[in-house]
Amino acid sequence: MIKGRIRIYLLSPNGAERHLYIVGPGNIIGESNVWVDEAFGYNASTSSTARVLRIPKSSFYDIVMSEPKLIQKVLKSLSNKQSALLLQTRLMSFSDVGERVLTILRQLASSYGKETTKGTTISIPFTHQELAYVVGSSRVSVSYVMNELCEKGIIEKQNGRYTLLT
Template sequence: MNLWVEKGIWEPDIFKQKGTKKSYPKGTCLFMEHQPISDVYFILAGRIRAYLLSPTGEERHLFVVGSKSIIGECNVWSVESYTYSAAASTDIEVIRIPRTLFQETVRETPGLFERALQSMSQKQNALLVQTQLMSFSKIEERVMFVLVQLAETFGLSSGDCIFITIPFTHQELSQVVGASRVSVSNVMLSLQERGIVSKVNKQYLIHSMDALKLLT
């Protein structure tokens, strides 16, 4: 499971008549853990990150989802409150679907139960990967693991090099790996100095996937 899903498995036509189209700026919190479940969100554009929040305000990242993904669906049939928080990593455009309408749509539309189960399974697998990374890996290994995932999922090969086609910031990467932005920047600088990656604007070129995988 990729911790960063840029494009999901859902189609907007299913929900266009069921919900309300909304736009939110980067940083907007869509819902908080323990808040009563009111809506499920279909992402039309942008990215949303899921995370846990400690009583002292410390965040623990879970996963990132992009267009054609949904978020907030995992517990609509089992509990009354969200079990994680979700916020916009970029400016986003979404369809906000009330919980009961989402449930009715999934029940009434052939094939949607399977798609809902697939979506929830992806998120469950992401949580298992995050648990393993946070329990057994150093910051450097976590950063390189995510870079490999991004390259394999969104990479464009050119000879021995792979260009990661989606732009991202050190802040976004730090949220994914559960470390400070400064720590992630230091790791990325080290990889650049060793000639393993180079930066092109907000995108990265990996010069040797074999070398990067060897380090992880």
Template sequence: MNLWVEKGMWEPDIFKQKGTLKSYPKGTCLFMEDQPLSDVYFILAGRIRAYLLSPSGEERHLFVVGAKSLIGECNVWTTKIYPYSAAASTNIEVIRIPRAIFQETVRASPSLFEHALQSMSQKQNALLVQTQLMSFSKIEERVMFVLVQLAETFGERTGDCVFITIPFTHLELSQVVGSSRVSVSNVMLSLQEKGIVSKVNKQYLIHSMDALKLLTYDKFNV
């Protein structure tokens, strides 16, 4: 399971006539955990991150989703509250679909219902991966694990080298691995000094996937 889902399985035509088109700037909070579940969001462009908040305001990252993905659907069939918070990691364009209309639309089509189950299962698997990472690994291992996932999902491979085609910042990466931006920057600098990765603008080139996998696969079997 990838903790950073850049492109989902849904098509926008399904919901264009069902909801309201909205644009939000980076940092906008779409909903907070334990708030009434009023809407489901279909992402047309940009990325949205899901996270939990402690009573003291500390964030715990869950996953990131991008275009053609849903967010907010996980509790739509059970309780009437959001199980997590969601905020825009970039400028985003979404279709906001009222809860009842989303339910009616999905119930009317077996294929859409199957899509909904896949979407929720994907997020459930992400939570299991996050539990494993946060419980049993160090920051270096978490960063390398996510880099491997990004490379395998969004990479262009030439021999053993892989260019990760989506740009991301150290802040975004730190939110994914549950650490500070400074700590993630130090890990990335160390990987560059070792010749494992190099930076090209906001994107990264992995010089040896085999070498990177050897540092992560034995522990996580990814």
């Protein structure tokens, strides 16, 4: 992926979405299906204007296998996605909405954060609806949690960006 953000999700037979993860510039999409003979098991939707480079499966395999640094990048990508899926499973199984929101905010800060004098500012914009998809909740519940986190001094919103306060 060259530019933008893409949201990866599952779609149930009745049309319900289950968010898996978000990828940004420099990330790989679809690499898990290169080594197995399966159809893609997930959907992708842009969360912002995006620019991607599409490489056919056979070419991607040959390119990756000829470059050790690309093998490492693919393995890191797969490991990051596995970690995200394990986190999703843990959060959905054992956490309330507030804990899920705060955990995802920390994850976003870790991946897209810029250190400031106040804390870590998440450099990518996102809506409460997008966050609701991620945590498996409603936009209204996520908005309530975000307001509560602001009131408690855990986060701050400025110019459309959130900062996790230290």
